Amino acid sequence: MTVSESAVLRPSTNWDDYRYVRAVAETKSLVGAAEALGVNHSTVFRRINAVEEMLGARLFERGRSGYSLTAAGEEMVALAVRMADDINGFERRIAGRDVKPSGELRVTTNDSIMAHLMMPVFSSFLNACPDIRLDIVVSNSPLNLSKRDADVAIRATSSPPDTLVGRRVCTIGWAIYGPKRLKGADLSDLLAESWIGTGESLSNIPPARWIEREVPTERIIMRINTILGVAEALRAGMGVGLLPCFIGDTIGLTRLSETMPDIGAGIWLLTHPDLKQSARVRAFMDHTWDALTKLRPVLEGTA
Helix, strand or coil: CCHHHHHHHCCCCCHHHHHHHHHHHHHCCHHHHHHHHCCCHHHHHHHHHHHHHHHCCCCEEEECCEEEECHHHHHHHHHHHHHHHHHHHHHHHHHCCCCCCCEEEEEEECHHHHHHHHHHHHHHHHHHCCCEEEEEEECCCCCCHHHCCCCEEEEEECCCCCCCEEEEEEECCEEEEECHHHCCCCHHHHCCCCEEEECHHHCCCHHHHHHHHHCCHHHEEEEECCHHHHHHHHHCCCCEEEEEHHHHCCCCCEECCCCCHHHCCEEEEEECHHHCCCHHHHHHHHHHHHHHHCCHHHHHCCC
16 A cells, blocks of 8 residues: 555544644643533543544643643644634624524623513514524623624623624613612712622722722622622612612612713624624614613613
């Protein structure tokens, strides 16, 4: 058998091989890669060994700090990244060519917007477009629409990513909420009360920065890493805190201040440019825009 014949008969890699190698490279462990891929770690172990055997080259060095790439591994991961970008771009372009609002639409938003704002909108949208199936991804971390983590994002932000397109509905109004006994109290008196703050993962939002600047540290008795958690703590009577008015007013808390527009972010409907002409994306964006603009007084805290 000639060398050329041997090369023809040798098994070749496939897309899954690249996915497995990239996952191990990014997590530096079999367990981490298994979690990312949704498989058993023993499956990852077998696949990596099989790929190395097939290529006749080691892709990883195994050490105490985990799996580190060899030169061959680095080359394979770089190719995997390019392939993933090409595949995602192709899928976005194809998804953007549909002419009928049908199929699956993945929408991401955070937990507070989902729980206190979007469920009636989702319901009315599905009634209007019965051929569409919604896949709702609830996350307080921004997902990557370029990688098709989602098709549409509903985000509260002051600076949406430049890579996305969409429309700003309005500015979300925030206010101080707490027990009824504090109704009419001055801000100085409110600052002497027990406060519920936000956790480190939300430390960059304007309301969290306001609390850190204005509220004495010793008065912050609890921090919670979700706005929903803050709302529940206030509803349990644990103190005072900042909430979006569309949450605080809806759950019957007492508003203790005027609306504070300087700390509110805009609420945006966003999608990737490749998807903006998709029939199902257009249908959802238009429907949600109409529904949320009717709720502007509630969202702005002026209702």
